[in-house]
Amino acid sequence: MPDGQVLEFSGLVKRFGPVTAVDRLTARVEPGLVTGFLGPNGAGKTTSLRMLLGLVRPTEGSATIGGRTYDKLDRPLQSVGAALEASSFHPGRTAANHLKVYADAGGVPRARVDEVLGLVGLSDVGGRKVGGYSLGMRQRLGLASALLGDPGVLVLDEPTNGLDPEGIRWMRGLLRTLAGEGRTVLISSHLLAEVQQTVDALLIIASGKLVFQGGIEDLAERSEHATIVDAPDRAALIAAIEAAGLEYAVLRNGLTVHRVEPVEVGAIAGAAGVVLSSLQRRGAGLEEIFLDLVNGVVVAPPADAAPTPPAVGSEPAPEPEPVPENEPVVETESVEGTTPSDASTSSATDSPAPEPEPEQVPEPVEGPSDRPEPAPSTAAFAVAATGVIDVVPPAGSDPAEEEQR
Amino acid sequence: MSLATATRSELTKQFTTSIWWILALVLAVYVAFVAAGFGWALAAVATGSLPGSTGPALPVDTLPPVIYSVATSFGYVFPLLIGTLMVTSEFRHKTLTPSFLATPRRGTVLAGKVVVALAVGALYGVIGTIAAVGPGALVLAASDVPTLLGESDTWAMLARMVLSFALWALVGLGVGTVVRNQVVAIVLVLAFTQFIEPIARVAGAFVEGVEPIARLLPGAAGDALVGSSALSVAAASASEPLEWWVGGLVLLGYAVVFLVIGQFTTWRRDVD
Numbered sequence: 001m002p003d004g005q006v007l008e009f010s011g012l013v014k015r016f017g018p019v020t021a022v023d024r025l026t027a028r029v030e031p032g033l034v035t036g037f038l039g040p041n042g043a044g045k046t047t048s049l050r051m052l053l054g055l056v057r058p059t060e061g062s063a064t065i066g067g068r069t070y071d072k073l074d075r076p077l078q079s080v081g082a083a084l085e086a087s088s089f090h091p092g093r094t095a096a097n098h099l100k101v102y103a104d105a106g107g108v109p110r111a112r113v114d115e116v117l118g119l120v121g122l123s124d125v126g127g128r129k130v131g132g133y134s135l136g137m138r139q140r141l142g143l144a145s146a147l148l149g150d151p152g153v154l155v156l157d158e159p160t161n162g163l164d165p166e167g168i169r170w171m172r173g174l175l176r177t178l179a180g181e182g183r184t185v186l187i188s189s190h191l192l193a194e195v196q197q198t199v200d201a202l203l204i205i206a207s208g209k210l211v212f213q214g215g216i217e218d219l220a221e222r223s224e225h226a227t228i229v230d231a232p233d234r235a236a237l238i239a240a241i242e243a244a245g246l247e248y249a250v251l252r253n254g255l256t257v258h259r260v261e262p263v264e265v266g267a268i269a270g271a272a273g274v275v276l277s278s279l280q281r282r283g284a285g286l287e288e289i290f291l292d293l294v295n296g297v298v299v300a301p302p303a304d305a306a307p308t309p310p311a312v313g314s315e316p317a318p319e320p321e322p323v324p325e326n327e328p329v330v331e332t333e334s335v336e337g338t339t340p341s342d343a344s345t346s347s348a349t350d351s352p353a354p355e356p357e358p359e360q361v362p363e364p365v366e367g368p369s370d371r372p373e374p375a376p377s378t379a380a381f382a383v384a385a386t387g388v389i390d391v392v393p394p395a396g397s398d399p400a401e402e403e404q405r
Numbered sequence: 406m407s408l409a410t411a412t413r414s415e416l417t418k419q420f421t422t423s424i425w426w427i428l429a430l431v432l433a434v435y436v437a438f439v440a441a442g443f444g445w446a447l448a449a450v451a452t453g454s455l456p457g458s459t460g461p462a463l464p465v466d467t468l469p470p471v472i473y474s475v476a477t478s479f480g481y482v483f484p485l486l487i488g489t490l491m492v493t494s495e496f497r498h499k500t501l502t503p504s505f506l507a508t509p510r511r512g513t514v515l516a517g518k519v520v521v522a523l524a525v526g527a528l529y530g531v532i533g534t535i536a537a538v539g540p541g542a543l544v545l546a547a548s549d550v551p552t553l554l555g556e557s558d559t560w561a562m563l564a565r566m567v568l569s570f571a572l573w574a575l576v577g578l579g580v581g582t583v584v585r586n587q588v589v590a591i592v593l594v595l596a597f598t599q600f601i602e603p604i605a606r607v608a609g610a611f612v613e614g615v616e617p618i619a620r621l622l623p624g625a626a627g628d629a630l631v632g633s634s635a636l637s638v639a640a641a642s643a644s645e646p647l648e649w650w651v652g653g654l655v656l657l658g659y660a661v662v663f664l665v666i667g668q669f670t671t672w673r674r675d676v677d
Contacts, residue, residue: 071510076507097421102503
């Protein structure tokens, strides 16, 4: 059984002309775990992975596998298996022949080709040309080529793209098994929900910068206790909640009351005689935390400029990203991040603080952790209180940088 | 990985898609057709059997080399194309990513392609030569013109034809590494070989001063390497062509220059 290796990104930078696609990325990926590499489309995930694999030359810094850069590996296919996109195939070549080409190049016995086709469930169609494959079948073939050399490290870019629910469940099981065998598994995705049930650890990047590194339970801890409540007479509801001294945020579909159980909110409303139209506990909320983290950075530039995201030219946010991926998600995210309702959310959340915008916006991690502390807490305290949040370019550097702009 | 594994991978790559046999088939049919037609016409002229023929009767002994060498003078675009496609199809289908993942030392990948381009070029050479000599010799024999297939000079020329095909494939590989875009590369190759160079060479036959340059053009160098060309019948050259080995070196020079440029530009770029 091949050993998993530690993947290490240190001070990795990639600039494409004026655009900084990856900005001082420093992170560690451990063996034996499935690590999710998350970020919106255009955050620099694919570029980072390509630098790890020696396909893209870093502008600065390095990315290593077990301490060595990819081109220094003795037997690359036996050390690292990678599947980067679902389109790296010659359409006129059969799947089995496709695998043979790279088995030959990597010194893998050809008998392994049938094995990996079986592993990914393509045994019956291995003799068919890849041009006739569906996206899901191509994903499986990509995974098969990653598994060719039985490597200790697997690097998969958006592996669940195009898979049906059945396929996604199968992929989850396979990745968990591989990590359970002690291999290093790094998968990227732009959807937390897609990998939430698979990954043990997370790296989240936005605009090329690492915004979160830690276990998935660390992320979950930040979302505890929130109740979403709404009433036909919203003003009365707000008055009641304010009277009770609770923190809240106004959303489109109601109010979010943090760190309070629904029963408590219901009691407050009942005592005030407010009729509720909805009252529910917020779900896992990971997606929201994820978006907070990601948007905190994405929204940052308009803080000192106009609040309309597309007008900002100074910050190479998601738009000029050179890696072509699915656009719509980026758009919704960046638009949502700056809609009036969201702006009011952040200011409402920070209502005790006199200057909500500079506080909340440039420092994404500080905002949410502010919520439990009504007193104007410092960044250091907030991080210490939650204890688990490991923000990589820590508190001091980011706001300072924002101010310089 | 090593050159051996890279070469093996390139060989598998080459023979697991259909383009190699499609081009080979077209090459064979085209060359056979031209050799037969050309052979019949020239033999008819030479033997005076063509009624009303007033053209200069060619010496019978010069016919076989001219007819056999249609394989190179008409067919050299095929090894050129297959060599070009060896690189451009990797860009087109984004297969450089898995290639470089399996062999991160990119120079080794290119070296493997060089070996395979020479081999596939030589294979095309054998196919093209058989396609020219078979029908050509039949037509000559039918017209009572000696086929010269017993002569060692003829066989030496056939060997040089195979060598020329191999070198053409290598030039194609070089063109592919420099141009990258498959459509652009194919258009360039066809435009240059079918249009620009023939015109330049014909111009060279008439305009003084153009000749020394025209004979260094790749097509002219290739013909010099073979030592005979259908074009030399159509437009007899004013000055001496290059020595056969000089022609071979010139052709090799084109390949090397392109490959070196490609290695230091295309081959070092980020792959996405």
